[in-house]
Amino acid sequence: MAYCVKADIVKVYTADFVLETTDEDQDGIGDDALVTQAITDADAEIDLYLGKAYGVPLTGTIPDAIKLISVWLAGEWLMSRTLRVHQAVAVNAARARSWLTKLANGDMILSDVGVSEFLLPWSTTENEQPVFVRDRNDVDGDNMRPDLTGTMNVW
16 A cells, blocks of 8 residues: 555646646646655655564555655655756655654654664663762761772762
């Protein structure tokens, strides 16, 4: 199942963009096979990234973020066929790859897809550093070790 459809690309980039990038014979009719190929290639790239952390291809309800990433990458594929440069398409494709890298590395997690166990933190304090204080008194203020001339670490 494709992560996006032609209507999604039109919604983001307009029908004129799709026509401009797929009307090879200049007859005013776009080639839907090119749109399908763009989506297929975009989805294959998504699967390459996500295969590290998720079961691919994704099934069921496709998260909106993945649909948008597919649109952005398919738009770049379509644009690459022309001599024109659409800055917004290039920026969106770069953003899509940034998100995919974060998803693959576990820095972002898709909410609608089961995440691999190794991406979950071992504890809720995994990223917190312990705080050490220098003190030789206990919590009541009594000197625990009067024989020490220095201090000891207390968590």
